Amino acid sequence: MNPGIADIRRGNRFRDSINRTNTNGAIARTLARRRDAAHSVRKTRVALLLGLTTVLALHVGAARAQDAGMLDERVTQESVGETICRPGYAHTVAPPFDAMLAHKDRMLAARGIDADDGADFALDRRVPIVLGGSPDAPANLDLLPWAGREGERRKARAAVMLKRCVCEGKLSLAEAQAAIVGKWSVVYSGFSQTSCDVSRLDVATGGDNGRDAARDRSP
Numbered sequence: 335m336n337p338g339i340a341d342i343r344r345g346n347r348f349r350d351s352i353n354r355t356n357t358n359g360a361i362a363r364t365l366a367r368r369r370d371a372a373h374s375v376r377k378t379r380v381a382l383l384l385g386l387t388t389v390l391a392l393h394v395g396a397a398r399a400q401d402a403g404m405l406d407e408r409v410t411q412e413s414v415g416e417t418i419c420r421p422g423y424a425h426t427v428a429p430p431f432d433a434m435l436a437h438k439d440r441m442l443a444a445r446g447i448d449a450d451d452g453a454d455f456a457l458d459r460r461v462p463i464v465l466g467g468s469p470d471a472p473a474n475l476d477l478l479p480w481a482g483r484e485g486e487r488r489k490a491r492a493a494v495m496l497k498r499c500v501c502e503g504k505l506s507l508a509e510a511q512a513a514i515v516g517k518w519s520v521v522y523s524g525f526s527q528t529s530c531d532v533s534r535l536d537v538a539t540g541g542d543n544g545r546d547a548a549r550d551r552s553p
Contacts, residue, residue, distance in 0.1 A: 403473035404515075409466030411507045417466070419501035424463040429470045437470075441477050455479055456486035462493040465500070465510050484519050492518050499530035 406427070409417045417423055428434075438457040442449060458478040461467030468474040478486045493514055499505035 401473060403471050404461050404468055405474075405511075406463070406466050406468050409507070414466075414500055414507055418464055418497060427469050428463060433470075437475065438477070441475070445477065447477075454481075458486055458489070460515055461511055462490070462514065464493050464497045465514055466507055467511075489514070489518060502530070504530035 406417075408427075434457055438455070439449070439452070441457070442452050442455065447455065455477045456479070458476045459467045459469075460474050460476055463469050478484070478489065480486050482488070496505065496510040496514055500507055500510045
């Protein structure tokens with residue numbers, strides 16, 4: 335074979351090999367970029383879904399909190415300073431204990447809960463008095479277990495923290511009412527002694543390193 339032709343053929347095969355290598359590398363880089371982009375999209379979708387869940391919980395709570403039958407008409411955004419933010423306000427408007435106890439007994443009976451188990455339940459106000467809930471309106475009264483992640487003890491702590499946020503001007507009365515009437519356990523972990531963030535999801539399984547569970551078991 336002509337040496338010149340052989341050299342040309344070898345050169346062509348060498349260039350073909352380089353071209354295939356470059357093409358394969360480009361394809362690999364393209365696939366990697368696509369995988370990274372897909373992973374980023376999935377992460378964004380998850381974040382949006384979590385955010386939407388929180389917003390939806392608050393909107394559902396807001397809609398339910400607008401039920402006038404659950405609220406104390408004396409408490410408005412303009413009157414919080416003279417009502418719920420005034421020390422001792424809840425005690426001044428709360429109905430007599432015996433009247434509330436009798437109402438609880440009627441609710442236990444209506445739900446088929448044995449009177450011997452009544453001590454495990456609390457007469458709950460869907461919107462607590464400290465957040466402008468009606469002290470005695472039937473629409474605002476419910477039963478909750480005392481203990482547990484969605485029990486009355488934890489809800490009472492959440493209500494106190496929400497009230498602090500309202501009285502410090504960090505949260506509106508309507509927002510606080512929406513948070514407590516909605517899935518309040520969802521936003522419970524968004525609080526601290528200094529924060530009024532009600533947007534965080536409660537993903538913890540044991541509360542504050544077990545302290546919540548210990549408090550729930552306490553008398």
